[in-house]
Amino acid sequence: MYTFRKQVVAVIGATGQVGTPLTNNLLALGHEVRVFTRDSKNEKIATFEEQGANVVEVKNMMNADLMAQKLEGVDVLLCAVPGSKKIVTEAEPIWLDAAVKAGVKRFVPTEFGSHTRAINWGDGVVFDHKKELHQKIFDSGIGWTLIYTGGIFDYFLPNLRFFRSIVTFGNCELPIHTHHINDIGALAALAITDDRTLNHCVQLDFNVLTQNEMVAQIKTNFPDHEFEYEHYSSEFITDARNTAGDVVSAKKGAETDRERWGINYVNYVVGKLAAFTDETLRATKLYPDYQVTMTPQQALADADFIFDK
Template sequence: MTFNKRVRVAVVGATGQFGHPLTLNLASESADVLAISRAPSAQNEQKLETLKSAGCELGFCSDPSDEAALTRLFDGCTTVVMVTRGLPKSIRTNDPLYLNAAKKAGVRRFVPNEFGCHTLGLETGISELFDAKKAMQSKIEAAGLKKTLIYPGLNSDYCLPNYRFFNEITTFGNLDLPITTHHINDIGVIAAKAILDERTEGKAIQLYHNRLTQQKMLDLLGESWPEHDFPVKHISTESILHDMKEGSDAITAKAGMETDRERAQINYVCYVSGELTNINNPETLNASELYPDYVYRTPKEMLSDPHFVFGQV
């Protein structure tokens, strides 16, 4: 097993939901970490202090179009990791600015905004978001940088049934389709290992440990909380197919960033087509084979945890 730990890694979006645990795990792996956010604020103050305490250097960039400033920020970095909001417009307009600055600064490896569905194997035209991510992959190759794509499947916070992020339990499409889902902390650990691993240069990394159907998720929830009534709303395959093309541009989902149409396109890949993961893609490595000793938190453990399900301490 070969790790390149004596590297300087810049994480753009280091105080975000995915970025924060990823950055902390990079620091715990003994990497030299530059944690980048837009600016200090009351909202990210505590996370910035945590990052400093973990040994990370803090950097700030409020304007990615200032290429000279961004290039100076990346100076000495061997790897740049993008963990900002994964929205089509941002990926098309902002992320190439970071890539250009990374190239000018002599960065070797670029880890783009993925951290979800296996876009490498998807056809174009399914989703505006996935098309933007695929276009970014091509830009990295054209720039001559090595890319590493991290595909964890679904974040369990949003995939497993719970009342912290949703007002009701909702299922989608095919209830019997196996889905890959992992706890956000496990995603942070594996992503950090992969980013520092020389074997992953030019590759995609698929997390493939926790696979279960939505029906199994509901069964585990009921087994853990037999006295609790969990009403379930189901969004049918037909409804998803309709909203993929005819859905609105409003953002109505709780804690959502995507429009209703974009969310339907994502739900199609996750819950209808079965293309959330692609472990057989020739450019893809299985995280469980790369790091066989790592112990993941299981869906059963999460669904029996009152804090995970209800937000209780």
């Protein structure tokens, strides 16, 4: 049974794609939120402050002692910044050390995607870095929660935002768990402050479709539109994760090609976008009364979503 308990939550990355709805929901729940930022002169930061957040300006977040001073009295440290190699291997270990020094009770690293804990070593560069960080968290003795959201609608449902055609990958019959960014923010805000989730993974599992089901719905919803389709086979993806280079070629991409194909391998070949291990709690079981703001079926019927108008 979920029992609300007001906590002090420090957020790094509050203005990002995941951080913004997560911070808004933490504030709406009534938690005391400290927004850590290098630059307080930011429109989103100002909006959070208007909602009651305490803005903590830290010019050098790579200084563990300084961060520890700013984290005094915090119950939960949430890292909602994109999980680049630099963040995971350099910044988060410093923030972890600072949290331990400050007596923070729970550390929530940047995850919010594929289920790293269920992925094997060597399956993807990005996940190996995260697994190394996890071991540091466990060794530190601090409490932890890992949030696995599955995919975000913008990236995992067929649309024309990032490709000129509808692109499918690997095994198109694998279950793909995806959620609207607002639902990710709301559910993550509940989970990172829930006593039941301490030292557990939380898997969002409200929505699931296969790629074949997604494409079928696109064809049904827009029968007069001549979409172009492109498919990358499991064999291609498996080879690319080992042979691709370290440039960033994807439209609106942040990962190198090698990192991106490693992510595609994990999600579409191995099928670990979502996983349900012994240490994993299902969001549908934790919050059975939660109603999603948008289903994937609704998104796939929305022309503005499909065509990014």
